[in-house]
Amino acid sequence: MDFLWRSKLAALVGSLAPSKVLDLATGSGDLAIAIQKTCPRARITAADFCLPMLEQARRKGVARLVQADGLALPFADGAFDVVTVAFGLRNMADWKVAIGEIRRVLRPGGTLFLLDFSLPESEWVLPFYRAYLHHVLPRLAHWATRRGEAYEYLGGSIESFPSGIVMNALLTSCGFLCEVPRPLTLGVVTIYCGSVRAAATGG
Numbered sequence: 480m481d482f483l484w485r486s487k488l489a490a491l492v493g494s495l496a497p498s499k500v501l502d503l504a505t506g507s508g509d510l511a512i513a514i515q516k517t518c519p520r521a522r523i524t525a526a527d528f529c530l531p532m533l534e535q536a537r538r539k540g541v542a543r544l545v546q547a548d549g550l551a552l553p554f555a556d557g558a559f560d561v562v563t564v565a566f567g568l569r570n571m572a573d574w575k576v577a578i579g580e581i582r583r584v585l586r587p588g589g590t591l592f593l594l595d596f597s598l599p600e601s602e603w604v605l606p607f608y609r610a611y612l613h614h615v616l617p618r619l620a621h622w623a624t625r626r627g628e629a630y631e632y633l634g635g636s637i638e639s640f641p642s643g644i645v646m647n648a649l650l651t652s653c654g655f656l657c658e659v660p661r662p663l664t665l666g667v668v669t670i671y672c673g674s675v676r677a678a679a680t681g682g
Contacts (some may be wrong), residue, residue, distance in 0.1 A: 484668055485510045485565060488594050489669065493517030493531055494508070495590060501526060503581065504567020508536030514563065524559075527567075548576045557586040565594040569640045578653040588677035591607035591655060592670060596633075596645065597642030600665035608667060646671055672676075 492500065492514050496576040498521055502511040516523035526547040527533050531546045535595050547553050551572045562581045571577045581591055591682030599605050612634040641649050646669070662669045 481662060482509070482676055483606070484594060484670075485513050486672055487663065488511035488563065488565060488592055489517045491592060491672070492561055492563060495561060497590075498520050499556070499559045499561075500524070501559045501562045503547075503552075503562055503564045504528075504570070505536060505541070505544075506532050506565075506567070508539050508541035510534075510563060510565045511536065511541050512539060517590075517602055523558060524554075543567075550580060552580045553583055554584045556583055557589075558584050559589060560586060560591050561592065563592045563594070568593060571596050574641075574649065575653060578650060582654050582675060585675045587675055589675050591650070591673045591675075593646070593650075593673075594670050595640065595642075595669060596637045597640075597646075597660075597662065597666060597669040598637065600643060600662070601666065604665050608665075616669065647673075 486494045488510065497518060499520065499522050500514055500521050501524060502514060502525045505511050505527045506529075508525050511523050511525040515521070522543070522602055523541075524543045524545060525533075525536055525541050526545040527536075528546065530546055533546060537544055545553065549567070550573060562585055564581070568574055568577055569583050585591065643660055647660060650657050650671060650673040654675065658672040658677060660671050
């Protein structure tokens with residue numbers, strides 16, 4: 480499912496035909512690679528705080544890599560047409576500061592795409608999803624990887640992370656004009672899209 484979600488996001492980025500894209504919290508570079516396929520002429524910069532992850536991205540063929548703290552990005556104001564963050568904002572120490580930095584490095588009229596886990600809004604789906612997230616998934620992960628504690632953290636982080644209209648409100652408070660959230664797979668993940676207001680032109 481992860482690859483399908485990233486493919487959907489990459490297609491949305493491709494529909495804008497951007498020239499300069501920042502994939503923040505790129506991890507091992509999977510989203511950056513997907514975006515490069517949908518935007519073959521774009522200059523894709525992949526940034527992450529974790530150097531070992533960037534080394535994995537380099538081995539996969541991601542060309543332009545930058546080690547960067549999402550709370551203090553080493554890029555000029557208005558440097559990018561599009562910024563993407565997939566499953567990364569949730570793990571940053573201050574969501575509002577990170578979103579403010581993203582807004583700073585986007586040009587007027589630029590777009591943020593945020594993909595992350597969310598809680599389904601359906602009253603019949605949510606109880607089953609919570610049971611899976613907090614009880615089934617950690618046990619399966621422990622059996623498969625012997626690292627079930629990492630998946631116990633995942634459940635708690637998803638519960639505390641803003642989703643749906645709450646996330647849109649956070650983005651709006653940071654100066655973004657938001658589209659309606661796009662829930663995927665019964666709402667277990669959501670794509671958020673926010674744009675920076677274009678500069679006014681004099682008459």
